[in-house]
Every structure is written in structure tokens, then in C-alpha cells.
Amino acid sequence: MLEYKAPIRDIKFVMQELLGCEAHYQRLGYQDATVDMVDAIIAEAAKLTEQVIAPLNQVGDQQGCTWHENGVTTPDGFKEAYKQYVEGGWPTLSQSEEFGGQGLPHSLNINISELFSSANHSFSMYPGLSHGALATIEAHGTATQKQLFMPSLVEGNWTGTMCLTEPHCGTDLGMLRTKAELNEDGSYSLTGTKIFISAGEHDLSDNIVHIVIARIPGSPEGNKGISLFIVPKFNVNQDGSIADRNGVNCGSIEHKMGINGNATCVINFDGATGHLIGKPNRGLKCMFTFMNAARIGVANEGVAAAEASFQGALAYAKDRLQMRSISGVKNPDGPADPIIVHPDVRRMLLTQKSIAEGGRALISYLAQLVDIGHAEQNVDIKIDAETKLALLTPIAKAFLSELGFEATSHGVQVFGGHGFIKEWGMEQLMRDTKISCIYEGTTGVQALDLLARKIIGTQGEILKPFSKDVTAFCQQNMAVPEMAEFIQPIMAYAKQWHELTVSIGAKALKNPDEIGGASVDYLMFAGYVTLAYFWAKMAKVALQNIAEGSDEAPFYEAKIKTAQFFIQRMLPRAKGHAACIENGVDSMMALDKDSFAF
Amino acid sequence: MLEYKAPIRDIKFVMQELLGCEAHYQRLGYQDATVDMVDAIIAEAAKLTEQVIAPLNQVGDQQGCTWHENGVTTPDGFKEAYKQYVEGGWPTLSQSEEFGGQGLPHSLNINISELFSSANHSFSMYPGLSHGALATIEAHGTATQKQLFMPSLVEGNWTGTMCLTEPHCGTDLGMLRTKAELNEDGSYSLTGTKIFISAGEHDLSDNIVHIVIARIPGSPEGNKGISLFIVPKFNVNQDGSIADRNGVNCGSIEHKMGINGNATCVINFDGATGHLIGKPNRGLKCMFTFMNAARIGVANEGVAAAEASFQGALAYAKDRLQMRSISGVKNPDGPADPIIVHPDVRRMLLTQKSIAEGGRALISYLAQLVDIGHAEQNVDIKIDAETKLALLTPIAKAFLSELGFEATSHGVQVFGGHGFIKEWGMEQLMRDTKISCIYEGTTGVQALDLLARKIIGTQGEILKPFSKDVTAFCQQNMAVPEMAEFIQPIMAYAKQWHELTVSIGAKALKNPDEIGGASVDYLMFAGYVTLAYFWAKMAKVALQNIAEGSDEAPFYEAKIKTAQFFIQRMLPRAKGHAACIENGVDSMMALDKDSFAF
Incomplete structure (x- = not known):
């Protein structure tokens, strides 16, 4: 079984030495985010991920989630670990103080996310989606919506989802059929079926806040008729407390290649009460707030997987004795040399290492651009950062998920036949990481976003x-x-x-x-x-x-x-x-x- | 679920039109192997694989094999399918008439193997390993060994294995510890543990003939002290009938990333009776007879996987409607165009297609070289063919398994999120095919065989x-x-x-x-x-x-x-x-x- 160690030294190198995070934070007004504070947070995150989250990775894969009529049970230990995660205040890290957050920079949360994803891809997706839901409500919700939904999401007692895909449409969201009919009280009544909803139902939180795209009858066809809604599993009273059950149900969960510890749900909305976010028919634009953040998250999964697989492969390559070095015996006292002496094993290890560390630098840079987008006062600097972020997000998402997947495949190869055996944990990394090349827009979709929409669309600007x-x-x-x-x-x-x-x-x-x-x-x-x-x-x-x-x-x-x-x-x-x-x-x-x- | 169709037209193109198989067969004295005969055999193989073997692929993955104290149970339907396989005479196809075979060219068996592997990788490995065991006994065994072991293996009532790997040595076979001590009657007594033995134990056949490498005490260290043995699960009487149980037991089976329908076994030899093949300490050389044949088989798995994944992806790409073609609407009557209109989807499909069809041509060519090695009378032609085979075998094994794996990954991507869901069968192809990049020598090992041993070793000759x-x-x-x-x-x-x-x-x-x-x-x-x-x-x-x-x-x-x-x-x-x-x-x-x- 793999033993995960957070790459603290390298994270510090990237954040502090390469990207001068303290000056960056200070300039943007994050006074509390000193190097000492950041170090302490990373050390705590390392402890939690190494000791609590990583040990649940294999059991999550083996057990998977269990669907029953009243909901979904997560694998043994997930509930307790999520409780620790909430008690440790992790969901609040980068959230607004106004809603109970610690007000630390968003970038810090992205840096921390790598550790959680390396330790346990499936687990990390439960809180991961809450961040996107929060970002969407904060950016586009009304004051009331923020008051009702944000504090519990920030606290982590509620979690979020993103409900886009339907059986007949994934990339082509303009074809969606879920309908949202206006109620007399100004709320909407949603009816339809969404699929592939990660963390769509589970037993970790008291409520689940679905961010749902749907069509209001009479809206224009295609992308111009999509609206965005908050649809909670349980309705919420005016004081933010939980009221009656909403018409939202998990119809089934998928059996998948990987990320088995995360429940991928069919969610049925049967006249469920929803609350419009932003203006009618402008939902897709609002949804992109969620998706851009999510895409950086997925890029980070590629880095996280490369790191985890590299750690496993490196330990094995130092330990496993097989054949002699062609340039002379390196381990004369042993029956053979450790395989790390062989150039092709080194090629695979260095490929993994250079993807993990190079990817970490790119992600951390993107994370700083996110901070600038949030907190920069100077408009020119802000636009400059947002332009870079728009360019580099699809590159990071597709390139790092593809190379992250490649890295996990090298990890299996370094182990030889043992890599194919579940016990060692190397093949799980491959299976889990393949999804990163698919969800939040496949590699092909990212490439079109980059080249067609963004580059050709701006004539290279x-x-x-x-x-x-x-x-x-x-x-x-x-x-x-x-x-x-x-x-x-x-x-x-x-x-x-x-x-x-x-x-x-x-x-x-x-x-x-x-x-x-x-x-x-x-x-x-x-x-x-x-x-x-x-x-x-x-x-x-x-x-x-x-x-x-x-x-x-x-x-x-x-x-x-x-x-x-x-x-x-x-x-x-x-x-x-x-x-x-x-x-x-x-x-x-x-x-x-x-x-x-x- | 995938529906497999044997690519009969393309197989004919390669065998008959590209490689002129009839003239090739006739020249080598295979008078029976006419085009009509070949067509009939392929049509029958298509029927069997499409109707019987392919439908068991998914159930094999879901159920896997079950270990119990007395052996291993294969997934539902495997036993009946194997019975049909034997009754159809498939194991006998390319075997010597002397031992009950049909005496058809070896190449024909390789061509047919692709169909079985596309239909069901796991199933195809059970008979697949018998071929190697047969080739080894035929090439290096004594007349008595041939009489005792070959007829039942040819008939298919017994199956074979290749027992090389031990827990501490895979590539580096010189480190093996299984020992073979000479008995008074000239047989040997084998003691040790072998791992990763494909089809090492199962319920498909009456006996299992293990081809085992072991060390005779006092032999030189390393590769020069390896001897090869026939070690049957049940001892065999002089008349070829089954006698008492030998000291060979399956200790456990592995839980793997894929090929779950095939039992990957830990095999314990506890003073098991073995029969030396060839001379003492020359086992590794004899073993290469097995391994070279097996490597072409694995290369063929890459082709087979690319074909199967291509078929699934093509059907989906024609059916799935999503987005409009950038060069103008192609399906005006539908809500969107089929995704096969999109260039990047075509890129993935054509990548799969060009790997499958190109790989099929290469494999079929290698198969003809194998025939020449077996049956050619002219020494110059024979050496020429064997030289090409030696060069191209590691290339085919590693390149086609790597590209076959890539093809299965494209298959998943074409399906988008659905590709990650087990039900569709696309992700199973990925998981099953990954092993082809590992067993019979990893990609790295093949590359060293090619460049170090064969190319630099002959100074490019x-x-x-x-x-x-x-x-x-x-x-x-x-x-x-x-x-x-x-x-x-x-x-x-x-x-x-x-x-x-x-x-x-x-x-x-x-x-x-x-x-x-x-x-x-x-x-x-x-x-x-x-x-x-x-x-x-x-x-x-x-x-x-x-x-x-x-x-x-x-x-x-x-x-x-x-x-x-x-x-x-x-x-x-x-x-x-x-x-x-x-x-x-x-x-x-x-x-x-x-x-x-x-």
C-alpha cells in the first residue's frame, strides 16, 4: 500500500521562492497570510492528509459507495474524516469572513487541495465541489441567497454540487431538457434528470446544495435559454435552518472505472423548489464561474496523481533489486542493483517528477492569478491576470490531466506486474485519474475552448x-x-x-x-x-x-x-x-x- | 454493452490481398490451407467469438475468478464456452498431425487469436498459454514427453502455463530460487513459489501442464543455472491417462486492474514431480521458444483491443448527437450532429483504426515469418525470416501494446463521461489491455531486448x-x-x-x-x-x-x-x-x- 507524504519542501519552493507568495498576498491586502501562517497551514494539511485522508483511499476504492432508497452511504471512515475536515476549519479557509470564512487567499486553498487529491481523489471531491457552488452563489446570488446558503456551505456542514449533464447532453448543454417553472412565490419548480453528479448524494453533510442548469419554458432554444438555480436537498427556512425535504432524489449511482469512493449520481428533480441565480437565460455565463474554478481543480488532480504515483514508484525503484546496471555494479553486496540504476526506470521517474513539480508551479501560478482576479484593485493588472488565466486554464486542465494520467501509467510500469495488482495502489491511481481527462470538459473540449473560442476568437490577442x-x-x-x-x-x-x-x-x-x-x-x-x-x-x-x-x-x-x-x-x-x-x-x-x- | 463483430473483410484483405497467404501456405507445403479453407475457418471463428466468447467478456470482469481450497472457479459461462472451443477443434488448428492436430499453418492460429482476444481478453488467455507450452515441449521435449503431454494439450482437454516469475524476481530470472532436486527415477522434485501465473489454476480442463524454470542444486549462479521442467497438476501415467495429484497448489489468486476473468495465480510447488526439458542449465534458452511466441500473442492483444475499442467508439460516434459541425450543419433534422462530424473525434477514431489495421498487417506478417521458421526448407530464406522475426517481435510487442492501450483510452474519451462507466464496456478494454504493456516483458524490457541485445549486440546486422x-x-x-x-x-x-x-x-x-x-x-x-x-x-x-x-x-x-x-x-x-x-x-x-x- 502507498504511503503518502505531502511534498512540503517543494510546495514551499514554489509558493515562496518561485512565486513570492507573501508579497503577493500582502499586496492584495491579505494581511494575515504571512509565510509563517502559510507554513503552519500546510503542515496541518500535511498531517491530516497523511494520517487521516490517505489511509482511506484504498478502502474507498474497494468498498465504493452504496445506494439505498434513502440515500447513499460513503465508504467506511469517510464520514469521520469529513467531520475532522470540518472541525479543522478546512472548508472555511479561503471563504469570505462575512459568511464565516477565514478570508485567506483563494490560492492557498488551491495549494492545499493538491494534498487532499493526492491522498484520496474520491474524498477530495466532496469538499471540492462545495467551493464551486460557493463561488457561484457569491458571484451571482442575491444577498438573501448568500445569507441562506453560504454560511453552512462555508462551515462545511452542507456540501455543494454542479448539475449540468443530462443523459442526452454533456458538452452540448444547449440541448438540456430539465425545466424550471415559475411558482407564485417567485421560486421555481424544477423537473428533470441529471446524470454524472459527483457527490450528488452522500452521508457526509446535513444538506446538499445543488447548482442546477435548467430551461424556463418559453426561453430561447440552445445556450441562450439556460438558467441557473440553487436547488437544495432540504429546503431552508428563513433563518437558515433545515426545513422539509425538497423533491430531489438520487435515482442510482454509477459503477465506474475509478473514483469509487465518490458517489456519481443520477439526480431526479420532481417539482423540486429552486431559486434562480442571476438573470433568467444567463445561466451558462454564471455556470462558467463554477467551471473555470473546477477546471483548475481538475488540473490540480493531474498534478496530485503524478505526485502520488511518483512517490510510490520512487520508493519501489529504490527497494526493488533486479538486474545489474549496464555501466557497472552499483550494489555489490546485494543479489542485484535497485532498479533506479536503470536509465529507463529513471526516465519514467523523472517524467513523473517533472510533471508533478512543473505542474505544481503552473497551478500555483494560476492560483495567484485567481487571487488577483478576486482582490486586485488596479484594473489593468486585473485584466492582465484574467487574460492569462483564461488562456492557461484549458491548457492546464487538459495538459496536466493527460500528463498526470501518463505519470500514473509510468508508476504502474515501474512496478512491473506488481503495478497491475490492486494491493499496491498504483493501478488505482491510474483508474482514478482517467476521469480528470474527461470531466469538466474532455481534453478535446478544452482544446476547442483554447484554440477556437479563445485564440482564434480573439485573433490571438x-x-x-x-x-x-x-x-x-x-x-x-x-x-x-x-x-x-x-x-x-x-x-x-x-x-x-x-x-x-x-x-x-x-x-x-x-x-x-x-x-x-x-x-x-x-x-x-x-x-x-x-x-x-x-x-x-x-x-x-x-x-x-x-x-x-x-x-x-x-x-x-x-x-x-x-x-x-x-x-x-x-x-x-x-x-x-x-x-x-x-x-x-x-x-x-x-x-x-x-x-x-x- | 459492446457488440463485437469480427473484422472479416479486413482480415481477408491483409491475409490474402496484402500477404498472399495461399501462395505462402502452398510454398511451405500446407496443401490444405487454401483460401476457401481459410475463409471457412475465419467465418467459424467469427461466429464463435461473436456469439459465445464476446458475451462473456463483461461477466468475466464483474465476477472474476474465485479461489477455494481445491482450486479456482472461472466466471459463469467460461467452462461451457471452453468446452465449445475444444469441441470445435480450435486448440488443434495449427498443431502437428502427429499429436492430433490439424497441421494447419501456425500463422492461421495467430490470425484467429485476434478475434478471441478482441472478444474476451481474459478468456483467450486460457488456450493462449497452451500454445506456448506445446511449442516448448515440441521444440525441446523428449519423444516420451511429447507422447505423454502433447496429445491432451493439442486436444485442449489439458491446458498449459508458463511459470517464471517469483516474488523477488521477474525480469531478472537469474535470481530465481525454486529448486529442482534429482529423484532416483530421473524425474525431479520441485519446491518453490511462483507468482503471476496466468491460467495457473482453473476449472476448464482436466489437467494443467506447468512449464517451470527452476534451479538444480549445484548449478551455476544466474541465468546459466536455470533449467526447464514440465510439472503437471496431476501426474500422468505411461498411457497418458491422469494419475495422482502432484504437489502443485494454487495458494491464492491476485486482485487486479483488469483481465479479471483470468486467474492470475500464486503456485506453490511442494516437492512436485517435474520432468526436465532439454539439458540441465539450458532452460532459459528453451524458455525463449515460449516467450517469443507469447510476445507475438501479446502484440496481437494490442491490435485486438484497438479493434474492439474502435468498434465501440465508432458506433457511439455515429449515434451520439452533440454540437454542430463547425463547417456547417450535417444533420439538419436532428437536434445536433453526430459527433463523428467533429475533427477531433475523427482523429481519435482514425488513430484507433490505423493502429488496429496497421497492427493487424504487422502481426499477420510476423505470423508468416513464424510459418517460414517452422516449415521452410531453404536455409537462407529461413534465416532471413528468423532475423526479421527477431527484430520485429520486440517492436510489435511493445509498440502495439502501447498503441493498443492508447487506442482503448481514445475509446473512453470518445464516449466522454459514459466511457468511464463500466456498463458501456469501454473502460474494461483499457484495464484489460494495460497488462499487455507489462507481461511477457514490459515495454522497457522489450526496448532493451531490441536495442541492447539485438541491434547493438549484432552491430546493426x-x-x-x-x-x-x-x-x-x-x-x-x-x-x-x-x-x-x-x-x-x-x-x-x-x-x-x-x-x-x-x-x-x-x-x-x-x-x-x-x-x-x-x-x-x-x-x-x-x-x-x-x-x-x-x-x-x-x-x-x-x-x-x-x-x-x-x-x-x-x-x-x-x-x-x-x-x-x-x-x-x-x-x-x-x-x-x-x-x-x-x-x-x-x-x-x-x-x-x-x-x-x-
């Missing part, structure tokens, strides 16, 4: 703020001899990124399918270049610390060597993606749909 | 016969205008393959770790080029048929378009692998083992 940062960093460091090995390739690939964008844009004028044909390869290309940039920035910090005579030289040297690995052995994969893009979409579209099989 | 074929094909077709789009890239990549080989060889002289550092990327590069060559050959056949006015033009046009997709959108991935190889091993070896994590 959206690229500029981030691109400017990359260029500035390269220019500042191109004359630094130790940085040349990082800067030169990044400049070349960044140039190619720009050329690919221009070329796809030109081709799309003649054939709009060129966008879809290039989209996933384009996103992956962008992902490798983006992560390379963060690796170069980390190398820079490490070089500085070594130059200043740090007594942690081995840590910083490892950072530089991992950066070298990423630049030399991961970034070149982008060449394959570029070459595929350059060959265009024709060979994808040529086949008639009836000619795919005979 | 092993490449020549296959390379000559590729060059000859390119030269013959470079002047054919319709072939230029295939031939030009293949020539360029084949040249780069050669350059990479030379460059790695040169670097390895200074640092032998360069081999391990390059190995997996090198194998993948070789895999893409090899499959591109087979796609070009298939395009050539298709072009000829169209030129000759075939009334199956849509089939042949689809072949050409899929070849174009492979060349334009799959082959360029090799560029990424080449660039990684060119950057060398230094960044992999730089990190001290204690500096991987802090």
Missing part, C-alpha cells in the same frame, strides 16, 4: 500578456550562461507556437475544420512550452540559491537537473505535435462516415 | 534483412505518382532510423547507459516507421485494386485515406522520439538516487 512574460523572462536571462540551455529552446518553441497559431488561423479561413483538426495537438504543444517556461523559472531560482551559498544545495541541484530533463526529454515531444498540426486536417475529414468500417 | 525490404519497396514505388506521399516520408524516416542507430552505437561506446536512455524512444520510433511501411504497402494494394476497377472501391479508398492519416498524423510523432534520443542520457543519470525527493 489572448496570447499576448502571457507571451510577453515569457519573452521578457527569456530576454532577461539569455545572457546568463547557466540559463542558455533553458532559454534557447524555450525561445525557439515559443516562436514556433506563434507560427503555428498564425498558420492555423490562415488555414481556418479556408476550412474551419482545421481548428478542430489541430486543437489537441496545439494544446499539447502549448502545454509543453508552458511547462518548460516554468521549469526554466525554477532553474533560475535554484541557480540563484546555489550562487548565494545555500546549505540546501542538493535540493536546488535536483531542481536544475529535473529542469534539464524536462527541456531535453519532455519538451521535444512538442515537435511531434507540431508536425502533426502542419499536416493539416484533410486526412481526418476525407473518410465518409460509412467508410470507417466494412 | 539484425536490421539488414528488414531494412532491405523497406528500401526495395520504396525504390519500386518511388516513381509511382500516387505512392509519392507515402514513399517520401518513409524513406526519410528510415534514413533517420539508421542514423539514430549509428549515433546511439557511437555514444554507447563512451557511456553504455546511452542505450537504456534511448531504448524506449528508439523502439517507438522504429514502431512508427514499421507501421508506416505496412500502411504504404496496404495503400499500394488498394491503389492497384482501384486501378483494376474493383467493385469494392469504397473499401480500398478507405484504406488509402487511413494510410494517409497514419503517414500525416501518426508517423510525425516519431520526430518527438528522435529529438528525445538525440538529447542523450545525461539528464536521466545526473540525479543521485537520494535527490529524487526531499
Whole structure:
């Protein structure tokens, strides 16, 4: 069984040394978020995840959730662990003080989330969805809605969900059928069936607040007729206390490849009372508040999975004796060398490590952009941050979930046959992480959001703020001899990124399918270049610390060597993606749909 | 649930039109193997797999196998299906007439195996391992051993296993501890524990013949002291009938990520009677007879999985309505277009299709090489074929299992959230296929076999016969205008393959770790080029048929378009692998083992 250790040293490196979190917090007015405070919070989160949450990961997979007529029972220990989570005040961390929160930066919650997700993907989804529900109500709800629903969600005694998908529509939400009819008292009556509702029913909290999209009869067809509602499992009295049961029921739970500890529910709304959030027919826009936050969360799951799998694989690779090193015996006293001596095992470990640590840097940077979006007063800085966030969110979501999944697959390979056996926990990480490539918009959907909606849709404008940062960093460091090995390739690939964008844009004028044909390869290309940039920035910090005579030289040297690995052995994969893009979409579209099989 | 249809038209295309199987059979003296005979056999195999074997795939996954003190019970229906398999004479197909077989070519059995593996990976492993056991006894056993063990194995009333792995050694078989002590009667007494024994115990057959590697006390250490034994579950009387129970017991079965319908056993040998195969201490060499055959079988599992997943994804992509095509509405009467209109969905489907069909061509070619190895009289032709087989077996095993796994992952993505739900069957294909990247030597082990042992080990000599074929094909077709789009890239990549080989060889002289550092990327590069060559050959056949006015033009046009997709959108991935190889091993070896994590 895996033993999870929170990567505290690396988190500090990213938050404090790479991203100067204290100055960032202070500038945004988060006076309480000192380095000491952050350290203490991370240490506590490490303790909770290592000692309480991680030990429930395997049992959650084995037992799964149990549906019964009155609800869903979570696996043994989940209820007690969630109680500890609430008692520890974790749900309140980044929430507004007005509603009982601690008022700490949102980024801190994102940083902490990685630990929970590494420890137990399924468990972490229960509180994870509450954050999105809270963000949606806070951004778009009325004062009354906030008063009624937020305090208990912040406290963690209630949890939230996001109800979008229906049996016949997932990506294409404009087709939804759940209807919301206006009641005399101004509330709505919702009827319809939603599927794939994570944490849709469970026994961890007193109430579940569903954020639901539905159609008000007479609304325009498609995306322009979608409205958003708060639909609680139990209705809520004016004083915020729980009233009668609402017409919301869990019809069944899914049997899945992974995340078995989380209940994925069919939720039936039978004339359930709902409360409109925002204006009628503007629901999809409001929903994006939820989805953008959720997408960063899913990107973080990729990082978390890479980290967890790396830890397991590293321990095994040091312990498992098999074959001798081709360059000479390394363990003469043993019957064979530990497999970590073999280059291909190292390739897999370093792939995992560079995904986990590089991904952590990217996520932590996005988390700071989220903070700026929330708290920055200067409009130009705020818009700059939001533009970068809009660009990098789909990249992070798809690239890090795909690479996180790849990392878990390497973890299985390092274990050989043992990796395929449930007992070791490595295959569970693969099964759990596959969902991250699917939910909150598949990799294909993220790629279209990036390339079609955001890049082609803004004629490339959206690229500029981030691109400017990359260029500035390269220019500042191109004359630094130790940085040349990082800067030169990044400049070349960044140039190619720009050329690919221009070329796809030109081709799309003649054939709009060129966008879809290039989209996933384009996103992956962008992902490798983006992560390379963060690796170069980390190398820079490490070089500085070594130059200043740090007594942690081995840590910083490892950072530089991992950066070298990423630049030399991961970034070149982008060449394959570029070459595929350059060959265009024709060979994808040529086949008639009836000619795919005979 | 998936509905499997054997891809009969494509199998005929590959066997008959691409590889001229009848002429091949006739030349080798397989007079009975006419095209009509082959067609009839494939039609029967299609019927059996579609109607009997495939419907048991999901139940096998859900129920798994059950261990009890007296043995292992297979999932509901497996026993009856295996009975039908035996009654249909399937185990006898390619076996020697001398021992009750039908004496048909080995290749035919390999072609048929794909159908069984697509239909039900777990089920197909039960008979699959018998073939290897038979091949080993036939190649290395005494006349008495053949008479005692082969007829029942051929008939299928007994099944076989391969017992290599022990808890502390998998790849590194030289470390094995199972000991075999000589008895007075010339038999041996085996004691030890083997793990990961597929089909090690079950209720399908009357006896199980374990092929076991063990160490005779006093043997040299390491690989040079390994001997091979036949150890039956039940001892066998001189007349071939079953005698008393041997000291072989199944201690437990594993709980695994996939292939749950197949019993993966811990097998304890407690003074079990064994019969030496071949000479003492030459067991590993004999074992390779088994393993080479098994590796082609595993490569075929990758093809089979890609085919099965493609079939599921294609049906869903035609049926599922979601979003409109960016290039204009394609299904004006429906609420949305079928997702097969979207370029990225087509990318995934064509990736699956090009892996399945390209892989099928490669496997069928290898199967013919196996035939030549068995039946060719001309020594030069035989050596030429065996050299190609030695080169291409590790490429096929690792490349097709990795790409087969990738294909199953695309299958899940095409289904979106539904792909993650067990009911649809898509995620099972992923879980089942992951083992193909592990057993019979992981991808990393195959890559070392290819690059270290075979290519560097022969100073590139092993490449020549296959390379000559590729060059000859390119030269013959470079002047054919319709072939230029295939031939030009293949020539360029084949040249780069050669350059990479030379460059790695040169670097390895200074640092032998360069081999391990390059190995997996090198194998993948070789895999893409090899499959591109087979796609070009298939395009050539298709072009000829169209030129000759075939009334199956849509089939042949689809072949050409899929070849174009492979060349334009799959082959360029090799560029990424080449660039990684060119950057060398230094960044992999730089990190001290204690500096991987802090």
C-alpha cells in the first residue's frame, strides 16, 4: 500500500521562492497570510492528509459507495474524516469572513487541495465541489441567497454540487431538457434528470446544495435559454435552518472505472423548489464561474496523481533489486542493483517528477492569478491576470490531466506486474485519474475552448500578456550562461507556437475544420512550452540559491537537473505535435462516415 | 454493452490481398490451407467469438475468478464456452498431425487469436498459454514427453502455463530460487513459489501442464543455472491417462486492474514431480521458444483491443448527437450532429483504426515469418525470416501494446463521461489491455531486448534483412505518382532510423547507459516507421485494386485515406522520439538516487 507524504519542501519552493507568495498576498491586502501562517497551514494539511485522508483511499476504492432508497452511504471512515475536515476549519479557509470564512487567499486553498487529491481523489471531491457552488452563489446570488446558503456551505456542514449533464447532453448543454417553472412565490419548480453528479448524494453533510442548469419554458432554444438555480436537498427556512425535504432524489449511482469512493449520481428533480441565480437565460455565463474554478481543480488532480504515483514508484525503484546496471555494479553486496540504476526506470521517474513539480508551479501560478482576479484593485493588472488565466486554464486542465494520467501509467510500469495488482495502489491511481481527462470538459473540449473560442476568437490577442512574460523572462536571462540551455529552446518553441497559431488561423479561413483538426495537438504543444517556461523559472531560482551559498544545495541541484530533463526529454515531444498540426486536417475529414468500417 | 463483430473483410484483405497467404501456405507445403479453407475457418471463428466468447467478456470482469481450497472457479459461462472451443477443434488448428492436430499453418492460429482476444481478453488467455507450452515441449521435449503431454494439450482437454516469475524476481530470472532436486527415477522434485501465473489454476480442463524454470542444486549462479521442467497438476501415467495429484497448489489468486476473468495465480510447488526439458542449465534458452511466441500473442492483444475499442467508439460516434459541425450543419433534422462530424473525434477514431489495421498487417506478417521458421526448407530464406522475426517481435510487442492501450483510452474519451462507466464496456478494454504493456516483458524490457541485445549486440546486422525490404519497396514505388506521399516520408524516416542507430552505437561506446536512455524512444520510433511501411504497402494494394476497377472501391479508398492519416498524423510523432534520443542520457543519470525527493 502507498504511503503518502505531502511534498512540503517543494510546495514551499514554489509558493515562496518561485512565486513570492507573501508579497503577493500582502499586496492584495491579505494581511494575515504571512509565510509563517502559510507554513503552519500546510503542515496541518500535511498531517491530516497523511494520517487521516490517505489511509482511506484504498478502502474507498474497494468498498465504493452504496445506494439505498434513502440515500447513499460513503465508504467506511469517510464520514469521520469529513467531520475532522470540518472541525479543522478546512472548508472555511479561503471563504469570505462575512459568511464565516477565514478570508485567506483563494490560492492557498488551491495549494492545499493538491494534498487532499493526492491522498484520496474520491474524498477530495466532496469538499471540492462545495467551493464551486460557493463561488457561484457569491458571484451571482442575491444577498438573501448568500445569507441562506453560504454560511453552512462555508462551515462545511452542507456540501455543494454542479448539475449540468443530462443523459442526452454533456458538452452540448444547449440541448438540456430539465425545466424550471415559475411558482407564485417567485421560486421555481424544477423537473428533470441529471446524470454524472459527483457527490450528488452522500452521508457526509446535513444538506446538499445543488447548482442546477435548467430551461424556463418559453426561453430561447440552445445556450441562450439556460438558467441557473440553487436547488437544495432540504429546503431552508428563513433563518437558515433545515426545513422539509425538497423533491430531489438520487435515482442510482454509477459503477465506474475509478473514483469509487465518490458517489456519481443520477439526480431526479420532481417539482423540486429552486431559486434562480442571476438573470433568467444567463445561466451558462454564471455556470462558467463554477467551471473555470473546477477546471483548475481538475488540473490540480493531474498534478496530485503524478505526485502520488511518483512517490510510490520512487520508493519501489529504490527497494526493488533486479538486474545489474549496464555501466557497472552499483550494489555489490546485494543479489542485484535497485532498479533506479536503470536509465529507463529513471526516465519514467523523472517524467513523473517533472510533471508533478512543473505542474505544481503552473497551478500555483494560476492560483495567484485567481487571487488577483478576486482582490486586485488596479484594473489593468486585473485584466492582465484574467487574460492569462483564461488562456492557461484549458491548457492546464487538459495538459496536466493527460500528463498526470501518463505519470500514473509510468508508476504502474515501474512496478512491473506488481503495478497491475490492486494491493499496491498504483493501478488505482491510474483508474482514478482517467476521469480528470474527461470531466469538466474532455481534453478535446478544452482544446476547442483554447484554440477556437479563445485564440482564434480573439485573433490571438489572448496570447499576448502571457507571451510577453515569457519573452521578457527569456530576454532577461539569455545572457546568463547557466540559463542558455533553458532559454534557447524555450525561445525557439515559443516562436514556433506563434507560427503555428498564425498558420492555423490562415488555414481556418479556408476550412474551419482545421481548428478542430489541430486543437489537441496545439494544446499539447502549448502545454509543453508552458511547462518548460516554468521549469526554466525554477532553474533560475535554484541557480540563484546555489550562487548565494545555500546549505540546501542538493535540493536546488535536483531542481536544475529535473529542469534539464524536462527541456531535453519532455519538451521535444512538442515537435511531434507540431508536425502533426502542419499536416493539416484533410486526412481526418476525407473518410465518409460509412467508410470507417466494412 | 459492446457488440463485437469480427473484422472479416479486413482480415481477408491483409491475409490474402496484402500477404498472399495461399501462395505462402502452398510454398511451405500446407496443401490444405487454401483460401476457401481459410475463409471457412475465419467465418467459424467469427461466429464463435461473436456469439459465445464476446458475451462473456463483461461477466468475466464483474465476477472474476474465485479461489477455494481445491482450486479456482472461472466466471459463469467460461467452462461451457471452453468446452465449445475444444469441441470445435480450435486448440488443434495449427498443431502437428502427429499429436492430433490439424497441421494447419501456425500463422492461421495467430490470425484467429485476434478475434478471441478482441472478444474476451481474459478468456483467450486460457488456450493462449497452451500454445506456448506445446511449442516448448515440441521444440525441446523428449519423444516420451511429447507422447505423454502433447496429445491432451493439442486436444485442449489439458491446458498449459508458463511459470517464471517469483516474488523477488521477474525480469531478472537469474535470481530465481525454486529448486529442482534429482529423484532416483530421473524425474525431479520441485519446491518453490511462483507468482503471476496466468491460467495457473482453473476449472476448464482436466489437467494443467506447468512449464517451470527452476534451479538444480549445484548449478551455476544466474541465468546459466536455470533449467526447464514440465510439472503437471496431476501426474500422468505411461498411457497418458491422469494419475495422482502432484504437489502443485494454487495458494491464492491476485486482485487486479483488469483481465479479471483470468486467474492470475500464486503456485506453490511442494516437492512436485517435474520432468526436465532439454539439458540441465539450458532452460532459459528453451524458455525463449515460449516467450517469443507469447510476445507475438501479446502484440496481437494490442491490435485486438484497438479493434474492439474502435468498434465501440465508432458506433457511439455515429449515434451520439452533440454540437454542430463547425463547417456547417450535417444533420439538419436532428437536434445536433453526430459527433463523428467533429475533427477531433475523427482523429481519435482514425488513430484507433490505423493502429488496429496497421497492427493487424504487422502481426499477420510476423505470423508468416513464424510459418517460414517452422516449415521452410531453404536455409537462407529461413534465416532471413528468423532475423526479421527477431527484430520485429520486440517492436510489435511493445509498440502495439502501447498503441493498443492508447487506442482503448481514445475509446473512453470518445464516449466522454459514459466511457468511464463500466456498463458501456469501454473502460474494461483499457484495464484489460494495460497488462499487455507489462507481461511477457514490459515495454522497457522489450526496448532493451531490441536495442541492447539485438541491434547493438549484432552491430546493426539484425536490421539488414528488414531494412532491405523497406528500401526495395520504396525504390519500386518511388516513381509511382500516387505512392509519392507515402514513399517520401518513409524513406526519410528510415534514413533517420539508421542514423539514430549509428549515433546511439557511437555514444554507447563512451557511456553504455546511452542505450537504456534511448531504448524506449528508439523502439517507438522504429514502431512508427514499421507501421508506416505496412500502411504504404496496404495503400499500394488498394491503389492497384482501384486501378483494376474493383467493385469494392469504397473499401480500398478507405484504406488509402487511413494510410494517409497514419503517414500525416501518426508517423510525425516519431520526430518527438528522435529529438528525445538525440538529447542523450545525461539528464536521466545526473540525479543521485537520494535527490529524487526531499
